[in-house]
Amino acid sequence: MHIPSEHVDSDSGRLLGGHCEHCQLSAYPAPPRCPSCLGPLAARPLAAEGKLYSYAMIHAGPRGRRLPYTVGYVDLPDGTRLFAHVAADDDTHLRTDMPVRLSLHPDGSGYRAIWTPSWPSAPNKEVADA
Amino acid sequence: MRDVVIVGADMTPFGKHLDRSVGALGAEAVLGALKDAGAERSQIDAVYSGNVTGGMLVGQRAVRDLGLGGIPVVNIENACSSSAAALREAYVAVGSGLHNTVVVLGVEKLTALGGGPLPLDDADHEVANGQMMPAIYAMRARRYLSEYGLSPTDLAAVAVKARRHGARNPYAYLRTETTVDDVLASRPIATPLTLFQCCPSGDGAAALVVTAAERAPTFEAPAVRIRASVLHSGEFRTGFRDMTSPDITVHSAQEAYEQAGIGPDDIDVIELHDAFTIAELLYYEALGLAERGRAAALLHSGATTFGGSTVVNPSGGLLAKGHPIGATGAAQAVEIVWQLRDQAEQRQVDGARLGLIHATGGGLSGVDHGACAVHILEAPRKQVARG
Missing domain, CATH: 3.40.47.10 (Thiolase/Chalcone synthase)
Incomplete structure (x- = not known):
């Protein structure tokens, strides 16, 4: 997934989300205003680790995309949910609720973002069910 | 709100209608629903038409050749709910007393897009x-x-x-x-x-005649109440x-x-x-x-x-x-x-x-x-x- 450079905090190397102090609401990408109180959002670095809520490997997709690719939703500890590309050659290694970590790779004018399972190889059953 | 009923219903088979325009498909369904109801065109006060990919004036393209004109024809896009939203608009219009009898149309020709998943808004x-x-x-x-x-x-x-x-x-x-x-x-x-x-996508059309319950006896088909x-x-x-x-x-x-x-x-x-x-x-x-x-x-x-x-x-x-x-x-x-x-x-x-x-x-x-x-x-x- 391509991330424009202004969406990344150069100090921490983390994604920048929008945060509403009043509503304690965070979102990525930051909407133009808080959808709850319509007030301004402040930029805030987001956690680079989260849990994979769900995922799907896409085998028949929009024209112009290399297939297959895997998408998912990642829930961060502060409650933000992100649409994500997930590193997976074979989605049988993935599980719902497994820990995933963000890596950002320089790519043209911005970054390529991909979430990778935090364990290096296929999880054992015990971990997957934990 | 007064009671609202459906007194006419018809549809085309769903599938590939490669040789027919979106207007022609819509017209077939509307004509079928009018016949089912035994409705005269002069009784139709408005048309609510649901469509997503057909471009401008789909409702007018469907009813023009049927001689339905000089009335409000409202085109509604609400994704997969487009013609269900049209039915609701019909319900509101008749229930409120604004209109007495209206036509609801839903029509789509997806084969015109060439297949594959539906294109969504890429600004999202x-x-x-x-x-x-x-x-x-x-x-x-x-x-x-x-x-x-x-x-x-x-x-x-x-x-x-x-x-x-x-x-x-x-x-x-x-x-x-x-x-x-x-x-x-x-x-x-x-x-x-x-x-x-x-689900397969394909082409097709469906139409309804919606009227006030008190007017239902004017029509031939039995009244299904909303x-x-x-x-x-x-x-x-x-x-x-x-x-x-x-x-x-x-x-x-x-x-x-x-x-x-x-x-x-x-x-x-x-x-x-x-x-x-x-x-x-x-x-x-x-x-x-x-x-x-x-x-x-x-x-x-x-x-x-x-x-x-x-x-x-x-x-x-x-x-x-x-x-x-x-x-x-x-x-x-x-x-x-x-x-x-x-x-x-x-x-x-x-x-x-x-x-x-x-x-x-x-x-x-x-x-x-x-x-x-x-x-x-x-x-x-x-x-x-x-x-």
């Missing part, structure tokens, strides 16, 4: 990064299977039922039965969903969302049951929005037919097929009948009208008195769906002979 962050409707439903499926310990076999059983029902429906796009093995062996689209678990008409948009959330409980459908259905003063147990027949197999299971729960996590058990019990307590998608649903998106809501209503008039022939649900229609869809990040419409219809007081 998720869509710009490869999101598509099959993937959204696949993620719902993955989460649901994992939360309740189910398997893709449970999903495949939905497609098997849909195709069995569709085989009885001359208006359905896919009219051959299938098996769990064949469903699972069809090519992967977005895992765990395979091709036979995704007991509830509800339309919701999706609610934006930036954080956690339970993808196994579609809140837009839960809220729309609750409001519809309240409007009608009934509950899910009172419903005899349902046409619901099974765009993908997982959708039917989630909607059993969202519509109150099953407790959370019990949808597959309900399906396997036979309660939602012919002979069961609430027959779901006797037409074959989107999975077998097809999903020319703008036509779907109106076509669901046509099927339920036929069911409630005891005219559905080999797919008739015996003694159906109350029917529910559910059309929802539209991919927009941060909301469950863009739109959802739920209608509840009631059979005419006196049954007519089987047509």
